Amino acid sequence: MSDTVTADPATGTEPRSPGAVPRILRGALDAFLRQREASVLIVAVGVMIYFQTQTSIFLTEGNLQNIAQATGPTAIVAAGIVLLLVSGEIDISVGVVAALAPYLLHFAIDFYSIPAIPAIILALVISAGIGFVNGFISMVLRVPSFVTTLGMFSLLFGVLLLTSRAYPVAIPAPTKGTIQQWLGAGPWASMIWCLIIIGVLHIVLTRTRWGLHTVAVGGNPLGATEAGIRATRVKIGNFMIASTLGGFAGILEAFRINSIDPNIGGGTRITFTAIAAAVIGGTALAGGSGTVIGALIGMFVLAELTNGFNLLGVNANTIFLVQGIAILVSMIANQYLSRLRRTGRT
Amino acid sequence: MTENATTPEVLRVEHIAKKFGALTALRDVNLHLRKGEVLGLIGDNGAGKSTLIKIICGFHRPDSGSIYVDGQEVVLRSVDHARSIGIDTVYQDLALVNELSVYHNMFLNREKVRWPLLNNRLMRRMAKQHLEDMGVHIADVTVEVAKLSGGQRQAIAVARSVYSDVRILLLDEPLAAMGAKEGALILDLIGDLKTRGDVSIIIIAHNYAQVLEVCDRVNLLQHGEITYDKPTSQTSTQELTELVVAEYRTGRANRNNNARPPAS
Numbered sequence: 164m165s166d167t168v169t170a171d172p173a174t175g176t177e178p179r180s181p182g183a184v185p186r187i188l189r190g191a192l193d194a195f196l197r198q199r200e201a202s203v204l205i206v207a208v209g210v211m212i213y214f215q216t217q218t219s220i221f222l223t224e225g226n227l228q229n230i231a232q233a234t235g236p237t238a239i240v241a242a243g244i245v246l247l248l249v250s251g252e253i254d255i256s257v258g259v260v261a262a263l264a265p266y267l268l269h270f271a272i273d274f275y276s277i278p279a280i281p282a283i284i285l286a287l288v289i290s291a292g293i294g295f296v297n298g299f300i301s302m303v304l305r306v307p308s309f310v311t312t313l314g315m316f317s318l319l320f321g322v323l324l325l326t327s328r329a330y331p332v333a334i335p336a337p338t339k340g341t342i343q344q345w346l347g348a349g350p351w352a353s354m355i356w357c358l359i360i361i362g363v364l365h366i367v368l369t370r371t372r373w374g375l376h377t378v379a380v381g382g383n384p385l386g387a388t389e390a391g392i393r394a395t396r397v398k399i400g401n402f403m404i405a406s407t408l409g410g411f412a413g414i415l416e417a418f419r420i421n422s423i424d425p426n427i428g429g430g431t432r433i434t435f436t437a438i439a440a441a442v443i444g445g446t447a448l449a450g451g452s453g454t455v456i457g458a459l460i461g462m463f464v465l466a467e468l469t470n471g472f473n474l475l476g477v478n479a480n481t482i483f484l485v486q487g488i489a490i491l492v493s494m495i496a497n498q499y500l501s502r503l504r505r506t507g508r509t
Numbered sequence: 510m511t512e513n514a515t516t517p518e519v520l521r522v523e524h525i526a527k528k529f530g531a532l533t534a535l536r537d538v539n540l541h542l543r544k545g546e547v548l549g550l551i552g553d554n555g556a557g558k559s560t561l562i563k564i565i566c567g568f569h570r571p572d573s574g575s576i577y578v579d580g581q582e583v584v585l586r587s588v589d590h591a592r593s594i595g596i597d598t599v600y601q602d603l604a605l606v607n608e609l610s611v612y613h614n615m616f617l618n619r620e621k622v623r624w625p626l627l628n629n630r631l632m633r634r635m636a637k638q639h640l641e642d643m644g645v646h647i648a649d650v651t652v653e654v655a656k657l658s659g660g661q662r663q664a665i666a667v668a669r670s671v672y673s674d675v676r677i678l679l680l681d682e683p684l685a686a687m688g689a690k691e692g693a694l695i696l697d698l699i700g701d702l703k704t705r706g707d708v709s710i711i712i713i714a715h716n717y718a719q720v721l722e723v724c725d726r727v728n729l730l731q732h733g734e735i736t737y738d739k740p741t742s743q744t745s746t747q748e749l750t751e752l753v754v755a756e757y758r759t760g761r762a763n764r765n766n767n768a769r770p771p772a773s
Contacts, residue, residue, distance in 0.1 A: 370626045375613055379606045386604035389568070390617045391589040451608040 235353030243405030251450030258434030261413030294406025298399030347418030382451030525574035536733035552730035567591030595676035660691025
């Protein structure tokens with residue numbers, strides 16, 4: 164298909180040639196494939212078709228709900244990770260922020276009698292504050308963000324275990340009912356939040372100054388600084404966004420499973436699944452390019468695989484194997500495709 | 510344009526010094542630039558050319574010395590601040606972002622916004638118009654700059670600076686790593702700017718023959734000082750090369766002497 168892109172002027176002069184319609188189709192196909200999300204979308208649909216042929220209940224409403232609930236919170240985390248990765252940084256502490264945020268909510272409501280909504284906002288503000296500290300240490304004190312957030316990961320995990328004594332607690336009473344339903348427990352709640360957040364962040368990344376500067380500081384840090392972009396501010400901002408979304412996803416998960424548990428919902432699992440989703444979705448770890456929608460589809464693929472294997476009765480541990488292969492294959496494909504894209508062929 | 514005492518000075522640099530730790534990059538630099546003039550700044554590697562440019566564009570602060578723009582002393586606080594006064598730089602390492610389109614690069618950090626979104630349509634139109642005005646031919650401004658040649662990227666970087674109402678343009682090795690044809694593209698661009706007369710330019714260059722082609726005057730920077738200042742008409746490539754080579758030879762002799770430990 165790449166042959167038709169490097170258009171040959173001789174054939175271009177006769178648009179009514181018999182090959183005209185296929186050429187339009189090919190053009191459309193090319194335009195589609197040029198979208199970074201295309202390859203992962205094809206995979207998502209392919210996996211869906213495969214599981215539907217293998218087990219007829221895959222596409223039932225109940226099961227789609229399961230997949231949506233597995234996709235939503237982690238895709239929200241992945242969206243924040245995408246912004247960070249595009250700006251050339253990473254945060255591996257988001258998972259623990261996700262585990263910590265529901266506890267913050269619990270402390271605020273049950274110990275300090277703060278009303279539900281302000282308590283939720285407080286938990287998110289503290290999550291943002293953790294992101295700020297990550298950003299400050301990485302940008303101002305110049306510690307590589309991988310190391311910063313590795314330290315923060317451990318530190319927060321310690322705080323979490325010490326303050327919770329590693330015991331699960333019940334959802335605070337004032338949030339039961341409407342709030343809990345809207346913030347995670349409702350069957351489609353986390354997916355709806357996920358779609359809203361993905362939509363907003365997609366626009367932020369592709370259509371606003373913030374997004375443009377995020378790409379610029381990730382793609383050419385020196386050049387962006389020389390152009391007067393305040394890289395520190397942009398990156399710290401993205402650390403804060405990622406961490407806030409981590410906290411929010413953790414709250415959604417806690418409401419959904421109807422318990423605040425230090426070992427469920429947060430932790431390494433959500434961090435690495437979110438990074439995997441971002442990478443499978445076409446975001447480069449090197450910075451400068453990435454897509455929020457791709458991360459959503461990437462997360463959807465991972466959720467489909469887990470769910471599908473469950474339905475087929477395949478050993479749950481297989482999913483790790485498959486996830487690993489998916490990451491490696493998509494990274495290799497990414498590398499290859501972006502080189503093709505760069506040279507102007509599909 | 511010819512050297513003319515009545516043409517006002519847009520930039521004057523006096524007694525600039527800058528150290529990085531134990532390394533003295535600039536000792537005592539004095540330099541001036543007249544309106545519409547193209548000044549070539551030459552010197553061997555490590556003579557302090559890039560440091561000087563980074564001071565004039567607000568990236569570094571000098572340890573001492575003063576900078577005057579239009580006769581007024583200024584303290585440049587940042588690249589942004591220098592740019593607001595009309596001083597802009599095109600770096601050899603190219604400040605363009607490969608992952609962004611031509612027009613986004615043209616408007617980098619000066620984006621047209623229809624809050625909260627970027628006004629991409631307006632930026633595309635303006636970028637296209639401006640590049641055409643400057644005689645830079647880019648078929649499609651929405652293409653990522655990674656796909657363009659080195660010369661085209663440099664031309665876009667220059668066009669970007671000129672577009673932002675720059676009055677003092679600093680070009681750091683504008684012809685580095687560029688073929689003859691692409692180099693000619695940039696030289697033509699500089700020639701056009703000179704004809705317009707509203708932009709004054711300092712070019713840092715290694716290739717003296719090409720410098721002489723577009724410059725009105727040449728300054729030589731050696732060991733952190735300007736040691737030579739002549740109109741282009743009174744110098745030649747050969748003379749400039751000899752000056753630098755002579756400096757290299759004496760420099761090497763000095764280094765050899767210094768490197769020898771004191772007699773024990």
